[in-house]
Amino acid sequence: MGADLEFSERADHGRDLGQDSGQDSGQEHGQDLGQDLGPRDAAGACEPEPALIAVLAASAPPQLLPALRALGHEIQLFGPEEIGELAGWPVALMVVDQDSLGGPEIVRTLRRLDGHARTPILLVASGEAGAIRRAAAALAVTEVLVRPLDPIELQMRVRALVELSLARREAERATRTMSRHVAGVVAESEAREREIIQRLMLAAEFRDDDAGDHLTRVAGCTIAIAEGLGLSEREANDIALASTMHDIGKIGIPDSILLKAGPLTSEERAEMQRHAERGHRMLQNSPSRLLQLASEIALTHHERWDGAGYPQGLSGSAIPLSGRIVAVADVFDALISERVYKAAWPLEKARAYLVQHRGSHFDPACVDAFLSRWEDIIGLLQDRPATPKAA
C-alpha cells in the first residue's frame, strides 16, 4: 500500500524516532525513558500488538519519542503542514505536542480528517493543568498529559489508548463482517422463498384451466397495473410473484368441474368458487411476507368493487389493493384466452370490457393504471401470446 511505502520513505527522512534519538535521549525525572515499560519489560508482559502512533509536532519533541518507541509500536512524526497525509491512515493514536504547535487548535483539523472522528488523541502540553484540560475537553481530546512528563504515566496512558483504539477497530470490523453475513443470509433466504413460490406456481399451472402462460401474463399485467398506480418496483414485483398463486385453491377441484365444457350447475359453480378460500387456507399463517400476500390475493381476487363478488362480498377499498389489481389482470387474461367453455376475445374487446366495468366490477384506479400501461401490455402479449390452447 502507498501508505506503507510512504511510511518507509518517511522513516528514512531523518525525522523518525530512531534518527531523532540523539536529541531525544534526554531524561525526564532522571529516568531513561526508553527503558521503562518496553515490550520485554521485567514483568514479562505480553508483546503489544504493533500499532501506528502519529506524533504531531512542529519539531521532534524531546523525552516524548523515546518513551513511545519503547512500547514497541510504530511511531511516525508529522509536522503541521503534513497533517492532511493522515487522512484514511489506520492510526491507532495521535499524540499532539501542543507546546511546539502553539495551541490545541490542530485537534479540530485532525477530527475532520477522513477516518479520525473517533481516533484517540493524547494532548501533551505545558501550563496550568485545569486550563489545559478545559480547552482540550472542548476540542474532544481523549486524554491530556501535562509536562513535566512522567514516562511511566505516559506509557500507561498510551497503552490504554492504543488498546481502546484497536478494540474499537476490531469491534467495527466484526460489525461489518456480521452485517455482510446477515445481508447474505437474508438474500439467500429471499431467493429460496422465491424459488418455492415459483415451484408452487408450477403446481398451480397444472390445475388452472390448462393455464399455459396464463399465470405469467397475469403477473406481467399485475406489474404494469401496480407500477401505473405508483407502487415501488419491489412492491410491484412482490404482488406479481404472489399473484401466480391466485388460483392455487383449484388444486382440489375435480376435473369434471374444472374441465367441463358446458355451463356449470349452481352446485358446481359453488364448488368452483371455493377455490378462493381453499387457496387462502393453503397459504395463510406463513411467516413469509410473500406467502401472506399470496394468501390475501387468493382470497380476494374474485371480489368486486361494487360488493357483488365472492367469497366475502367485500366492496371498494375494503378489498386489499393486491386483490383489486389481480382481479383486473386475471379477468383481462381470461377474456383474451380460449378456454374449454369459451373462445378467445380480441384484445380491444377485452380492453373495452374493463372500461365498461370500471367502477362496478373493477377498482377504477386499477383500470386507469392498466390503460396507462396499454403499450407495455401489448408488448407482454407479443412475448407471451394467449395461444388457442392457453387459458
Ligand SMILES: [Fe+2]
Ligand atoms: Fe380464481
Ligand SMILES: [Fe+2]
Ligand atoms: Fe386465473
